[in-house]
Amino acid sequence: MGYQPVLILLLTLYRAIGSLAFDNGPPTKEYDFNVTLGSHAPVGISREVFLINNLSPGPTIEVDQDDWVIIRTQNQSPHNISIHFHGLEMSDTPWSDGVPGISQRAIQPRERFTYKFQAKQQGSYWYHAHYRAQIEDGLTGAIVIHPRQNDPKPFNLISNDTKAVNAMIKAEREVQPLLITDWTRLTSTAKQDLTHAARIEIPCYDALLFNGKGNVECLGPDVLGKQMSTIQRTNLDTVPGSVLTDKGCLPPKVVTNLFGGSNVPVNESAIPDGIFSGCNPTKGAKEVIKARNSPWPEERWVAIDLIGAMNLVRGAISIDGHDMWVYAMDGPYVQPQKVQALVLGSGDRFSVLVNTNQPGAFKIRVHALSVGQIITGHALLSVGGSLDVVEASPYINLVGAAASPGVKFFNETTAAPFPIPPKRIPRAANQTFILNMIEDDVTYLWAMNTTRLMPEDFEDETPILFNPHPEANNNVTITTRFGEWIDLIFVANETPFPPHPIHKHGNKIHQLGSGTGPFRWPSVEAAANERPQLFNFNNPPRRDTWTSPGARDGVPAWIAIRYHAIVPGAWLLHCHIANHMAGGMSMIIQDAVDKWPKVPAEYLAPNSHIYKF
Structure with missing residues (x-):
């Protein structure tokens, strides 16, 4: 056989045995979050906010798909807190979902809590406070989960040029998060x-802030x-x-x-001065997204994660002088769409590729679509390091509408997943819940399904995950069994009724269809038999946050979503506007009660998962 082949064989066996002996699985990325309360004035208006390691927004969590993530959180503020990792499914670690009274106990002052989960999905996510309405108090940050290198990517649907596709892959690996928030002087x-x-x-x-930067306009x-x-x-x-x-x-x-x-x-x-009126312009720092000015056209690509961390404002976003290729929505890939603008609501994430063609700085505009206020702000896309703003006709006007007939907006209803799932969504669900959303007599009280569920009703109680109620099905509780397909029909019968960003914890949903007028059928299947054009069972959009349609002029509206109950645990379903959630617009979901997760002892026993310091 000869000396060299034997040596090669022995070396190969040694490496294989060594791999088996020393491979401990996916890497672990660890973060330490020190949460304090401090004064902060990003636009010249000072107020108290939560700071993570003296930052607001907090540090970006950047990991590879399949990594384990450990976040050791110290609460050195005077308030109870928790952190939710928005959009992450927590399929095997529901105790790290971050909702007090649902999946964990609140982290009290001078206590610690360790979040641990595996980053099984890829794409754009974010984290934020989830105790009371604290999402407006600065405890937020971006999450980037880089995809597996060998998984299919949709970039060859944008270009068939190999060099351009490789440049897009590189740009995605260097993606820059842009966390957009609405800033109020009020805690x-x-x-x-x-x-x-x-x-x-x-x-x-x-003001509107971009990665914590902005100014009053x-x-x-x-x-x-x-x-x-x-x-x-x-x-x-x-x-x-x-x-x-x-x-x-x-x-x-x-x-x-x-x-x-x-x-x-x-x-x-x-109402004091400065709340509804009293505008005083300020000059603040501008967030800058950096792009190369390459001499090779195929390399002029930059990737941006647009993260809707706003509370109430729902805005249109565009980049002066540039098209955007939307290639991912709420994390996973979609069939790419070439657009000039898209609509970003609370909790939404869109990943976009931008092909730059000239040096300069270009405004990344956000203009509010919300009826209650005209408000605008912008960051900058800097090509080649320039900060000289290139004046270009904006694609959107001040109220978020197309500024000219040729402007194309992203169409989320046709945003098919990539790759197309091999299995079609079944036409029939196992359970159907028709949820009648209401405003409950005053403008700050709301209900997801005719009955309010206030945060104080559950946030300081023993978490539902620790003590489920397997038979509960009522106006504020949905209970499912493993493997069931669940339909949720959100209906706005009262008018006027504004659109609401709705978020389901646990796992993503399929957005099947929507319509105007009353939902007069007992199920989606019955509705689809009569009006098939309203529904998509083949390749519906997959989301974790979606917008219920607004109703006006006496005409009701509805949206139908479906999810597969394969992630056991206790989850929250709620409007993502903090003051609406604080006003009662929430429900509890107990998914797969017949395969309920066993909570580790260190989380289950009172305060054993929390350490005084």
Whole structure:
């Protein structure tokens, strides 16, 4: 056989045995989060926020798919806290989902909690506070999960040039998160106190932030008067003589009319200056997304994760002078769409590829679509290191509509998964829940299904994960068995009724279809038999956050979503607007009660998972 072949054989066996002996599975990435409360003034308006390692937003969690992630969290603030990892399915670690009273106990002051989970999905995610309405208090950050190298990618649907595809793969590996938030001078506690004192929801913000940077923009009465939407004009007309405030907000009495609840009159004397009016422009830092100015056209690609970390504002986003190829939605890949603009709501994530063609700095604009306020902000796309802003006609106007007929918006209803799933979604579900969303007499109280579930009803109790109720099915609880297909029909019968960003913890859903008018069928199957054009069972969009349709002019609206109950555990279903969740717009889901997870002892026993320091 000869000496060299034998040596090669022995070396191969040695490496194989060594791999078996020393391969401990996927790597573990570890983070230490030290949460404090401090003063913060990103746009020149100071207020208290939560800081993670003295930062807001907090550090980006950047890992590879299949890595284990450990986040040791120290609460050195004076408030209870928790952290939710938005969009991650936590299929084997539901005790790390981060919802007090559902999957864990709140982390009390001077206590520690360790989150541990495996990053089984790929793409764009984010983390945020999930105790009371603290999502508005700065405890947020981006999550990037790099995909497995050999998994199929959709980039050859964008270009058939090998060099360009390789450049896209490289750009994806260097993806830059852009976390977009709406900034208010009010802490979540102060906002709740003011809401109850004034008897009105507070829909007005001071600025839009991009990775924590931004400035207050005051648009002026002439611009506001010309740019307002038809709906805003109609709402102003409900209170004669009303105009938008200098912050671009509908005045309080108009807000009360807009959301119903006029049976409880607003107490305007409780509203201090600066909340609905009192705009003072500031100059703040601009976030810069960096792109190369390569001499080779196929290498002029940059990838951006657009993360909707806003609370109330729902905005249109575009990049001056550039198209965007949307290649992923809420994490996973989709069939790419070439667009000039897309709509970003609370909890949404879209990953986009941008092909740059000239040096300079280009505005990444966000303009609010929300009826309650005209507000705008921007970051910069810097090509070749330049900060000289290139003046270009924007694709969107100040109220988020197309600025010209040729502007194409991303269509989420046709965003088919990539690759196309091999199995078709079944036409029939095992259980159907028709959920009647309501505004409950005043503008700050809401219900997902006719009955409010307030955070204080469950957040400080023994977590449902530790003590399930297997037979519970009621207006605020859904219970399923393993392997069932579950249909949730969200219906807005009252008008006017605004759209709501809805988030399901646990696992992703299939967005089957939507329509106007009452949902008058007992099931999706029955509705699809009568109106098949409204439904998609072949390749429906997969999401973890979606927007329920708004209803107006006396016409109801509905949306049908479906999910597979294969991730056992206790999960929350809720509106992702913190003040709506705080106002009762939530439900509890107990998925796969017949295969309920066994909670590790260190999490199950009172405070044994938490360590005083």
